[in-house]
Amino acid sequence: MNGVIEKSAGIAGADALERINRYTRRPYKAEEVYTFSVVLCDNEVDRDYECFTRGALEKLAVLFEGKTGLLDHERTSRGQSARIYQTQVRDFPEKQTSRGEPYAQLVAEAYVPRTAETAAFIESIESGIRKEVSVGCAVAKRTCSICGEESCAHLRGQIYNGERCVRVLDAPTDAYEFSFVAVPAQRAAGVVKRFSGAPEAGATVGSVRELLKMLETEDSRIVFRGTELGAVRAELQALEKRAAWGDRYRETLCGRIRRLSAVAQPEISRSLTEAIVKGLSVEELEEMAQALQRMADEKMPVTPQLAAGRAEKTENAADDRAFYI
Numbered sequence: 103m104n105g106v107i108e109k110s111a112g113i114a115g116a117d118a119l120e121r122i123n124r125y126t127r128r129p130y131k132a133e134e135v136y137t138f139s140v141v142l143c144d145n146e147v148d149r150d151y152e153c154f155t156r157g158a159l160e161k162l163a164v165l166f167e168g169k170t171g172l173l174d175h176e177r178t179s180r181g182q183s184a185r186i187y188q189t190q191v192r193d194f195p196e197k198q199t200s201r202g203e204p205y206a207q208l209v210a211e212a213y214v215p216r217t218a219e220t221a222a223f224i225e226s227i228e229s230g231i232r233k234e235v236s237v238g239c240a241v242a243k244r245t246c247s248i249c250g251e252e253s254c255a256h257l258r259g260q261i262y263n264g265e266r267c268v269r270v271l272d273a274p275t276d277a278y279e280f281s282f283v284a285v286p287a288q289r290a291a292g293v294v295k296r297f298s299g300a301p302e303a304g305a306t307v308g309s310v311r312e313l314l315k316m317l318e319t320e321d322s323r324i325v326f327r328g329t330e331l332g333a334v335r336a337e338l339q340a341l342e343k344r345a346a347w348g349d350r351y352r353e354t355l356c357g358r359i360r361r362l363s364a365v366a367q368p369e370i371s372r373s374l375t376e377a378i379v380k381g382l383s384v385e386e387l388e389e390m391a392q393a394l395q396r397m398a399d400e401k402m403p404v405t406p407q408l409a410a411g412r413a414e415k416t417e418n419a420a421d422d423r424a425f426y427i
């Protein structure tokens with residue numbers, strides 16, 4: 103769900119100018135400002151399987167009024183920003199969202215002063231180069247579309263009885279600055295969502311996955327609210343534990359490869375084997391262990407080594423069991 107600059111109105115009308123001048127230190131004339139429209143967000147389900155309610159869009163409309171947005175990180179427009187001077191929720195009754203609700207967009211009118219610094223930005227809009235906006239907001243309520251609870255076992259994106267589980271975002275509490283992203287962007291622009299306070303609701307949950315996504319956004323400000331920090335810390339600790347199990351499994355595989363290699367391909371030195379396994383992924387190590395096992399089985403059909411081979415298998419089975427406990 104990307105905000106998009108959809109058209110350029112250019113010269114501000116009298117009404118728009120009056121609104122703009124509420125934000126300026128001195129009254130600007132129509133020819134001194136450039137105005138344009140931006141679709142900030144809508145109520146369609148986004149790629150994170152989240153969507154705003156129409157009520158949330160109404161609230162965001164109020165919160166985004168007066169907010170500023172940084173222009174592209176272009177040399178000519180460094181430090182320049184556009185300001186939203188008017189917002190509205192636009193309804194498209196004939197169009198439905200994937201959840202079967204009437205489609206609606208939050209549209210903002212923004213302006214930049216016409217200066218040498220903003221000329222390139224204005225030119226890019228005028229010439230039709232599509233730009234997107236990345237907006238950020240905080241919401242207090244996020245409910246499951248399947249059961250209506252804020253905290254439940256349903257997984258976002260999964261289908262339950264033919265219905266896809268999405269998180270419905272409501273009760274926005276804050277809107278942050280936004281930024282313009284030239285298209286094609288190296289990263290996907292989109293709406294950056296945050297949870298906000300409301301500890302009494304007891305359902306604010308931050309996650310490492312959300313955190314990682316925020317870190318992908320170069321201009322994101324990460325704010326932990328309410329119980330989020332605790333939730334993220336707990337998840338990181340759990341992940342650390344699981345990573346230790348993963349390390350242990352890898353070490354078990356490497357040990358097995360070392361022993362099998364000594365049987366199946368004794369001409370390859372231990373140090374060379376060591377060097378090979380070092381660079382392999384767990385999947386590759388598993389494949390290598392299987393191949394070596396086959397080679398070892400073929401090489402030693404009926405010899406005292408077979409007993410050793412069996413002992414090998416038993417030992418590994420025990421190792422594997424230990425890992426899966």
Ligand SMILES: [Zn+2]
Pocket residue numbers: 246247248249250251254255256
């Ligand atoms: Zn649920």
